[in-house]
Amino acid sequence: MRNNASSAGWLIPALGMTQIIGWGAMFYAYGVLMGPMQAALHTSKPVIVGAFSLALLVSGFLSTLAGAIIDRFGGRILMGAGSVLAAVLLALLSRVDSVTELYLVWAGIGVAMSATLYQPAFAVLTQTFGAEYRRAITLVTLFGGFASTVSWPLTQFLLGKCGWRDTWTIYAIANLLLCLPVHALLPVFRQDRGAKAAETATKATLATVLREPRFYLVTGAITLNALVFSAMSLHLISILQARGVSPVHAAAIGALVGPMQVLGRVLETTIGKKATSRQVGLIAIWLLPLALALLLAPSEWLLVYGVFAAMYGIGNGVMTIVRGTLPAELYGRETYGAISGAMATPVLIAIAAGPFAASLVYSLTGGYAGTMLVLIGIALLGAILFICVTNHSPLADNLPVLKKVEP
Structure with a gap:
């Protein structure tokens, strides 16, 4: 219970x-x-x-x-x-x-x-x-x-x-x-016996989820998104300066990201509270490639770079929530810990590898121009994979016994 x-x-x-x-x-x-x-x-x-x-x-x-x-x-x-x-x-x-x-x-x-x-x-x-x-x-x-x-x-x-x-x-x-x-x-x-019996009867276990293709689609989408965010966290100021933005303006643009993350979470809990996690996630995950595309603008267009910071920060702030809520929405709450942990494993590895991966791409492409195109491509792929997730009904919807024992 x-x-x-x-x-x-x-x-x-x-x-x-x-x-x-x-x-x-x-x-x-x-x-x-x-x-x-x-x-x-x-x-x-x-x-x-x-x-x-x-x-x-x-x-x-x-x-x-x-x-x-x-x-x-x-x-x-x-x-x-x-x-x-x-x-x-x-x-x-x-x-x-x-x-x-x-x-x-x-x-x-x-x-x-x-x-x-x-x-x-x-x-x-x-x-x-x-x-x-x-x-x-x-x-x-x-x-x-x-x-x-x-x-x-x-x-x-x-x-x-x-x-x-x-x-x-x-x-x-x-x-x-x-x-x-x-x-x-x-x-x-x-956990009372009824809940435990329901869990056994429906087999809503990690092993079951790992055999479902959609698990890999959603995990892949979130992992690619986290990889790009992680890469940008270390390289953002350098990318801005490489685009011709002054150090002072680059620092100001970077400083906007944190407050925008908080704003994104406020928006999720107010405007987005009636939407599903998949619907909110679909918007948030597309903000990343769209925001990165704005970095291709001329360095004099500082307002555009401010919009980038807003979109980038809001998207990152909301995706943190989506990573936490989506497993329960898709698969129910009985085995949330194990399933969310399985999703988090490649995400955390991507976060660890992101800055190094971006440095490697920088070396291979000879600068941040090529690096940006690669990062935009990765972010786009993650957003496209997430669309596939929204076209499926949650496995939790097919687990009536599990839903019955939940308050």
């Missing part, structure tokens, strides 16, 4: 806080701290970036397992243990003195990511809020959208006051004192 959502209203702001801390500490802070860490460890930038990519790969490979654990036991044990692990490893990160230690610690942080960030949080919300899962996921992503807004200036401030080692220690303490209590108090999930 699912937990009573009416008694779990505290969960949305509480999990929102843990997502700000988790993403801030394990994802965004490294962008500020890797420079001084590179100098302290006497290594190169690719080596420093590679450690972070390793964490994303580990997180991706463990996402299905993490989801399956939450399907069976709920999120309290996994996310609680993940908070402890994050605290320990961030503390160890403050003490690394070699590249080997750096990679070992970041590999462990990848495990903590898989247990504490969006994917497990979405699984918990889906269990707890039942039919209201989409609204809950959207609201938590609104909090998460401010992770970079909080983390980047805070990390820069702490770096100036304390140095990079003590900054990591402070983030370790934050995970232990703020995230662990929330995760330790997550609602206990108990």
